[in-house]
Amino acid sequence: MQNNFKNIKFLKQITTHDYESFLRLPPMIPFSEEITDYLNALSKEINKDPRIQKFPDVRTFSFFCRKANILLLKKKYYDSSITKLGRGLVFHIAPSNVPVNFAFSLMMSLLSGNSNIVRVPSKKFDQTEIIVNSINKLAQVSQYSNISNRIILVSYDRNSDATKEFSRDCDVRIIWGGDETISQIRENSLQPRAFDITFADRYSLCVINGDEFVNEPKPEKVVEGFFNDTFLFDQNACTSPHLVLWIGSSKKVEKAKNIFWDKLYVLVNNRYKIQPVSAIDKLTNFYNQAIQTDRILLENRKDNLILRVKLNDLRDDIDCFRSHSGYFSEYHASSPLELSKIINRKYQTLAYYGFSKKEMENYFHQLKPVGIDRIVPIGRTMDFSLIWDSYNIIDSLSRSVEIL
Amino acid sequence: MELNNYFDIQPYSLDKINKSKYLESYFFELTQFHYENCTKYRNMLDAVGYNYKRQHHYSEIPFLPVRLFKMFDLYSVPKGDIVKTMTSSGTSGQNVSKIFLDKETALNQSKALTKIVSTYLGSKRTPMIIIDSPAVIKNRKMFSARGAGILGFSIFGTKRIYALDENMELKVDDILAFIEQNENNRIFIFGFTFMVYQHFIKEIKKRNIKIDLSDSVLIHGGGWKKLVNESITSEEFRKMLNQLCGITSVHDYYGMVEQTGSIFMECEYGNMHAPILSDIFIRRPYDFSIADLGERGIIQTLSILPTSYPGHSLLTEDEGILLGEDDCECGRLGKYFKILGRVKNAELRGCSDTYAEQF
Numbered sequence: 001m002q003n004n005f006k007n008i009k010f011l012k013q014i015t016t017h018d019y020e021s022f023l024r025l026p027p028m029i030p031f032s033e034e035i036t037d038y039l040n041a042l043s044k045e046i047n048k049d050p051r052i053q054k055f056p057d058v059r060t061f062s063f064f065c066r067k068a069n070i071l072l073l074k075k076k077y078y079d080s081s082i083t084k085l086g087r088g089l090v091f092h093i094a095p096s097n098v099p100v101n102f103a104f105s106l107m108m109s110l111l112s113g114n115s116n117i118v119r120v121p122s123k124k125f126d127q128t129e130i131i132v133n134s135i136n137k138l139a140q141v142s143q144y145s146n147i148s149n150r151i152i153l154v155s156y157d158r159n160s161d162a163t164k165e166f167s168r169d170c171d172v173r174i175i176w177g178g179d180e181t182i183s184q185i186r187e188n189s190l191q192p193r194a195f196d197i198t199f200a201d202r203y204s205l206c207v208i209n210g211d212e213f214v215n216e217p218k219p220e221k222v223v224e225g226f227f228n229d230t231f232l233f234d235q236n237a238c239t240s241p242h243l244v245l246w247i248g249s250s251k252k253v254e255k256a257k258n259i260f261w262d263k264l265y266v267l268v269n270n271r272y273k274i275q276p277v278s279a280i281d282k283l284t285n286f287y288n289q290a291i292q293t294d295r296i297l298l299e300n301r302k303d304n305l306i307l308r309v310k311l312n313d314l315r316d317d318i319d320c321f322r323s324h325s326g327y328f329s330e331y332h333a334s335s336p337l338e339l340s341k342i343i344n345r346k347y348q349t350l351a352y353y354g355f356s357k358k359e360m361e362n363y364f365h366q367l368k369p370v371g372i373d374r375i376v377p378i379g380r381t382m383d384f385s386l387i388w389d390s391y392n393i394i395d396s397l398s399r400s401v402e403i404l
Numbered sequence: 405m406e407l408n409n410y411f412d413i414q415p416y417s418l419d420k421i422n423k424s425k426y427l428e429s430y431f432f433e434l435t436q437f438h439y440e441n442c443t444k445y446r447n448m449l450d451a452v453g454y455n456y457k458r459q460h461h462y463s464e465i466p467f468l469p470v471r472l473f474k475m476f477d478l479y480s481v482p483k484g485d486i487v488k489t490m491t492s493s494g495t496s497g498q499n500v501s502k503i504f505l506d507k508e509t510a511l512n513q514s515k516a517l518t519k520i521v522s523t524y525l526g527s528k529r530t531p532m533i534i535i536d537s538p539a540v541i542k543n544r545k546m547f548s549a550r551g552a553g554i555l556g557f558s559i560f561g562t563k564r565i566y567a568l569d570e571n572m573e574l575k576v577d578d579i580l581a582f583i584e585q586n587e588n589n590r591i592f593i594f595g596f597t598f599m600v601y602q603h604f605i606k607e608i609k610k611r612n613i614k615i616d617l618s619d620s621v622l623i624h625g626g627g628w629k630k631l632v633n634e635s636i637t638s639e640e641f642r643k644m645l646n647q648l649c650g651i652t653s654v655h656d657y658y659g660m661v662e663q664t665g666s667i668f669m670e671c672e673y674g675n676m677h678a679p680i681l682s683d684i685f686i687r688r689p690y691d692f693s694i695a696d697l698g699e700r701g702i703i704q705t706l707s708i709l710p711t712s713y714p715g716h717s718l719l720t721e722d723e724g725i726l727l728g729e730d731d732c733e734c735g736r737l738g739k740y741f742k743i744l745g746r747v748k749n750a751e752l753r754g755c756s757d758t759y760a761e762q763f
Contacts, residue, residue, distance in 0.1 A: 294447070
């Protein structure tokens with residue numbers, strides 16, 4: 001066993017013996033008091049680090065782990081009438097470019113009652129360090145040892161066979177990353193009853209009712225929400241909209257577009273700095289779209305911050321023509337039902353404005369799409385939830401046991 | 405479009421106003437030609453709303469990011485007219501650029517190169533040392549930018565010797581013999597910057613070899629990217645060549661497979677120069693407007709040579725600074741500039757797939 005651990009960096013010291021007893025640890029009951037207390041303590045520990053002021057993502061995570069929030073989640077997502085236990089060992093493979101993603105993944109799995117091996121990005125982020133330090137500090141506190149013992153943080157490069165080892169030992173493997181990552185990792189087989197939860201490349205979009213938007217008393221707020229949905233993560237999060245579908249009368253939609261993009265431009269111009277290579281990427285992506293799609297038009301380009309691509313029709317390959325850092329295809333549709341032409345399994349988040357929740361539910365029921373896992377108001381695409389990419393995480397990571 | 409007139413003029417003999425006048429109508433016609441003969445090019449120009457019928461100044465001609473030549477087969481002549489397809493060396497497994505040449509374009513590339521380089525070498529051909537292995541051109545599949553560069557520059561050599569063997573070992577004895585045979589001649593040395601440094605400079609230094617190449621001209625190109633880790637500057641590079649083997653005339657060139665022929669050469673003062681066959685603009689990343697003198701930006705290159713493919717106006721992935729126009733101390737007219745290297749890779753937030761490269 002010892003030899004197999006070469007090339008692996010354990011972020012918390014561990015011996016082979018530790019690892020073997022780790023594998024024998026029993027699962028826990030989801031949302032148990034012990035877990036809740038641990039997460040609450042973790043939240044407090046993180047808050048002690050003065051650096052968190054700089055990192056809203058760490059603050060969000062810490063806020064999420066508070067006892068009050070966990071109890072709220074328990075109420076919402078945990079059905080105590082069914083006997084539940086964690087599945088056992090969860091192996092997490094987090095993406096390298098989202099610093100706190102590993103922590104959310106770990107938190108959800110702990111809440112479901114599991115032991116964890118978490119592959120943390122080896123790329124250095126302060127955010128990752130803050131959270132890892134806090135986890136290691138709690139490991140010194142005997143009160144939390146039962147939970148601390150269930151967390152192994154590792155990092156290793158891709159030449160290591162650690163993925164193979166951990167895949168063989170785990171009950172669930174959670175893979176965050178792109179399609180390519182997932183197929184690479186899937187080359188490592190799992191135990192017969194184990195399974196993968198994969199968070200693959202997704203495509204997201206938004207629909208705006210122009211008739212409503214022109215009457216919006218605070219258009220700045222809507223636009224700020226859209227800014228957070230997109231530019232906050234370089235329009236590169238799986239939840240970031242790439243396509244804007246406008247609904248409404250031509251006249252109002254035109255007016256709405258002007259207000260919307262003008263206000264967005266002001267925000268972007270103040271808060272966002274475009275990297276030179278992103279400017280090249282966006283132009284390259286635009287020409288790629290122009291070559292492969294007839295009659296598109298670059299609209300109203302002031303500079304390279306926001307590129308708007310006017311579509312003449314809605315083609316089912318629109319999800320292939322995306323970029324990042326401010327690149328939007330736009331289409332004026334007669335109704336959200338036109339989405340039936342384009343939605344495939346890749347589609348994840350549909351953000352909306354100017355419709356009620358009820359209306360969106362109706363559209364969804366009429367469309368019965370193979371894709372779209374989340375429908376949220378503009379500004380809330382990044383809201384984290386225990387239902388993600390259509391998985392009910394707690395249910396997926398725990399066993400429901402029947403006792404008659 | 406008649407290019408011959410352009411070859412009759414000395415490459416660095418036109419000032420700003422005359423060069424502009426001289427190129428404007430040609431670039432207008434060239435853009436029109438590609439628009440009418442390459443559907444993909446037409447789609448791109450239509451999509452940005454460019455009116456090809458109106459004569460714009462050539463600074464306004466849309467520029468194509470060079471990456472597009474890796475993504476698409478772009479050409480403006482019947483497929484049957486294509487006599488040669490050149491590819492870029494393509495770093496680290498990425499796609500390679502494919503450049504389609506008809507007879508005329510290939511011929512013009514070679515004419516242009518001769519015209520430009522002979523102002524540095526003199527019009528008489530000389531014995532030539534190629535700092536590379538002959539394997540590079542033997543393998544037709546590897547007929548890449550490196551091979552094309554060597555073949556392109558080989559026209560300046562009366563007799564040629566490859567300085568490296570198949571294992572990239574320096575053939576010291578052969579080189580010394582070659583120098584002795586040609587002792588009354590100026591020698592032309594050619595190689596890729598990295599090769600010259602790695603397999604020539606470093607070897608000579610390591611093995612303490614005495615070579616006298618004081619009456620020779622060294623031309624090198626291909627960029628400094630591979631030398632970043634060695635953190636060696638252009639000045640140090642020249643100095644080493646001078647100290648180790650007495651070479652005083654060292655010229656870097658900036659060129660790309662997408663615009664072979666109309667290269668930019670470094671003058672005695674270390675500045676890159678645009679000949680009359682090509683031009684550059686430095687673009688601001690923020691809005692692609694033209695940067696001021698001395699301001700950092702992305703390099704756009706224009707060349708009058710590409711007729712078989714729409715590569716006459718390109719946006720490179722290099723950054724540079726325009727140093728001036730018509731007033732370099734070396735006396736050459738036209739723009740002169742400095743190259744700062746590749747644009748930095750994007751560091752994006754988000755959940756895209758970066759596992760393979762970065763984890």
